[in-house]
Amino acid sequence: MSITIKSHKTAIRRYELSRPLKTAIQDRILNEEHTVFDYGCGYGDDLQILQTMQFQCSGWDPTHRSKSKQKNADIVNLGYVINVIEDQNERKDALAQAYKLSQKALIVSGLLDFSANQSAHAKEHRDGHVTSRNTFQKLYSQFELREYINQTLDVDAIAAAPGVFYIFKDENLRERFLENRVKRHVEFAGRPRLTITQKYEIHRGLLEDYVECIYELGRIPKEEEFARSGEIKEKIGSLKRAYGIVLHLFPDNIIEVCRKQRYEDLLVYLALTNFRKYPSLNLLPKSLQNDMKIFFGSYKNAKTAGEELLFSVGDPENVTKACRESKIGKQLLVDLYVHKAYIDRLSPLLRVYYGCAEALIGEVEDANIIKFHMKSGKLSYLCYEKFDNKPHPRLLSTTTVLLREQRVRFLNYAERENPPVLHRKETMVDKDYPHYDKFKKLTEAEEKAGLLERGAKGIGLRFLWEERLEEVGYKLRGHQLIKNKNRVKELVS
Numbered sequence: 001m002s003i004t005i006k007s008h009k010t011a012i013r014r015y016e017l018s019r020p021l022k023t024a025i026q027d028r029i030l031n032e033e034h035t036v037f038d039y040g041c042g043y044g045d046d047l048q049i050l051q052t053m054q055f056q057c058s059g060w061d062p063t064h065r066s067k068s069k070q071k072n073a074d075i076v077n078l079g080y081v082i083n084v085i086e087d088q089n090e091r092k093d094a095l096a097q098a099y100k101l102s103q104k105a106l107i108v109s110g111l112l113d114f115s116a117n118q119s120a121h122a123k124e125h126r127d128g129h130v131t132s133r134n135t136f137q138k139l140y141s142q143f144e145l146r147e148y149i150n151q152t153l154d155v156d157a158i159a160a161a162p163g164v165f166y167i168f169k170d171e172n173l174r175e176r177f178l179e180n181r182v183k184r185h186v187e188f189a190g191r192p193r194l195t196i197t198q199k200y201e202i203h204r205g206l207l208e209d210y211v212e213c214i215y216e217l218g219r220i221p222k223e224e225e226f227a228r229s230g231e232i233k234e235k236i237g238s239l240k241r242a243y244g245i246v247l248h249l250f251p252d253n254i255i256e257v258c259r260k261q262r263y264e265d266l267l268v269y270l271a272l273t274n275f276r277k278y279p280s281l282n283l284l285p286k287s288l289q290n291d292m293k294i295f296f297g298s299y300k301n302a303k304t305a306g307e308e309l310l311f312s313v314g315d316p317e318n319v320t321k322a323c324r325e326s327k328i329g330k331q332l333l334v335d336l337y338v339h340k341a342y343i344d345r346l347s348p349l350l351r352v353y354y355g356c357a358e359a360l361i362g363e364v365e366d367a368n369i370i371k372f373h374m375k376s377g378k379l380s381y382l383c384y385e386k387f388d389n390k391p392h393p394r395l396l397s398t399t400t401v402l403l404r405e406q407r408v409r410f411l412n413y414a415e416r417e418n419p420p421v422l423h424r425k426e427t428m429v430d431k432d433y434p435h436y437d438k439f440k441k442l443t444e445a446e447e448k449a450g451l452l453e454r455g456a457k458g459i460g461l462r463f464l465w466e467e468r469l470e471e472v473g474y475k476l477r478g479h480q481l482i483k484n485k486n487r488v489k490e491l492v493s
Contacts, residue, residue: 017049020079020109020164023363029105029166029177030055030075037073039098040081041065076102082148083110086136092152099153104170108149112163112410113139142361142408156276159362162399162408171283179288182268182355184261184344200245206231207249210242214255218262222290263295264348270306271313271348272355278303313352320374322349329372330427336372337382339429343370354379357401361408364399369428377404384422388435391442391479394462395420418463423452438479445481449474 017025024030032054038046041059050057060068078098085091099106123130129137140148142162149157149165157165158174168174200207206228213226220243223229229239236242247255273279281289281299296302312318323331328345329338338346343354354370357379367381380400384393396419400409413419423446426439433439446452451459451472458464469475475484 018046018079019161019365020107021046021050021077023161023164023365024075024077024107024166027160027166027177027363028180029107029160029173034074034104037071037076037101039070039076039078039101040094046077046079070097070101072101072103074102074104075107076105077107079107079109080111082108083138083140084136085138091138095149095152099155099167102167102169104168104173106167106169107160107164108145108157108167109164110140110145111137112145112408113141143406146360159358159360161362161365164362171279172285175279175284175288178273179265179269179285181358182272182344182351183265200249203235206235207242207246210239211246214243214246215258217287217291218259218265219291219294225287225290262291264351266291266295266302267305267309267348268351268355270302271310271352272306272359273303274307274310275356275359309348309352313349313356316375316377318349319353319372322347322353323372323374326350328430330424334374334376336374337428338370338372339387339433340368340370341433342430345430356403360403360406361399361401366397367399369422371398378402387422387425391476392421392423392465395422418461420460421462421465423459442479442481449481451481 016022021030030036034055036050036055036057038044038057038059041047041061041064043064044059044061047057047059058068058071058073059065060070076098078095081098082091082095085094095108098108129139140163142159145163146157146159146165149155149167153167155167157167158178160166166174166177168177209228210221210226210232213221217225220239221229223239226232226239232239232242236245281292284292292299292302296305320334323329323336326336326338326346328342329336336350343351346354350372353372361381364381364383366383368384368387369382371380371382373379378400380398382398383396384390385396387393394413396412396414398411398413400411401407402409424439424443426433426436426443429436429439443452449472451468451474459468470484473484474481476482
């Protein structure tokens with residue numbers, strides 16, 4: 001019996017930007033200076049949203065915009081197209097054509113096979129299945145999708161998120177993206193202000209801009225790296241002299257801290273570059289070229305340092321030691337739990353361990369807690385419901401990257417009546433987290449009430465935790481632990 005595929009039904013209405021384009025904007029792959037072409041744009045909802053955001057964009061679709069022209073553009077989006085094309089040759093042609101049109105980068109996305117129930121009752125058809133709407137769907141694993149892109153285009157696709165990949169033609173753009181991915185961004189700690197003496201008050205604005213550049217680079221900038229270099233030379237004499245002034249005006253050893261952080265960021269970037277062929281030095285952004293010489297002496301030395309760090313990550317004993325020595329995170333027997341906002345404060349070795357997982361899966365948008373498995377070569381992205389607002393948020397999903405096997409495993413807890421719940425939230429963040437004190441006070445209150453005693457088995461599950469609260473005679477109101485008066489009366493009587 002022949003099956004008629006209704007391809008026109010694959011297009012869906014969108015009321016917000018699709019995930020691949022949203023991810024590209026967040027990653028600074030896509031900005032208002034780039035032209036955008038949406039290959040297989042469906043109804044064109046993404047285009048309308050981009051236009052309201054002042055992007056120069058156009059699109060084509062074989063069903064809904066067949067008369068539109070296919071155009072070259074800086075960034076081309078092939079969003080959830082290859083998974084709905086049943087003919088394998090046509091699928092390859094679409095991927096190749098989209099790549100041909102891209103000038104700087106191609107964004108490719110496809111549906112993943114995370115949820116087996118999606119296709120459990122579907123009819124197999126060619127290399128995919130037919131949906132209930134008589135549309136075709138080809139579901140990929142994360143690794144399978146990457147390999148398909150790489151083999152079809154003879155490229156090195158970079159994972160941006162689950163089911164989303166970047167394929168760069170602009171080497172400079174690629175290296176800036178990879179560097180920014182591991183660059184440290186302190187969210188909560190305020191930067192100290194310069195203590196400007198009267199002598200230099202007239203140059204306050206200039207010196208503060210210069211300091212921001214030093215923060216960014218972790219070193220004295222080259223003339224071409226600081227936009228106001230001419231003013232520095234005119235008013236102060238030289239960048240080096242300005243640096244000497246700044247050293248005296250800065251509190252403590254903040255400059256040295258910036259330099260150390262920048263060195264570690266570069267080391268992580270270099271270690272993760274081992275997953276692909278090292279680019280030639282002249283293909284790196286000029287600022288990165290300067291970094292290699294200033295921080296490592298030569299590009300050769302830099303690559304050696306990166307290789308050594310990556311090699312050390314392969315030893316479970318090194319990973320275990322780094323987890324045990326971590327000043328951030330909740331340590332259990334063989335696991336370390338860290339809030340995602342604090343990954344960049346971990347040691348270079350653990351950041352590379354995390355980066356290895358990210359290289360395979362990309363950014364898991366909804367995850368808020370990262371679980372380091374010390375000995376098994378795994379890393380898990382945990383999504384907890386309303387981490388900040390719920391005193392004991394329930395676990396909604398886990399995405400586990402099995403690094404040694406190059407596989408990804410997804411578990412959905414959202415529909416479970418008795419999901420895992422989280423305790424001691426303050427242990428997974430640092431003291432500058434906005435809600436740290438609130439979390440800590442709750443834990444202290446629960447400890448005092450005997451709710452978290454070692455003998456309290458199973459409280460990591462919702463039902464048993466609620467039973468424990470009932471048993472001891474307490475209830476929660478937000479992050480406050482209060483006596484359950486009705487239960488106290490029952491216990492007394």
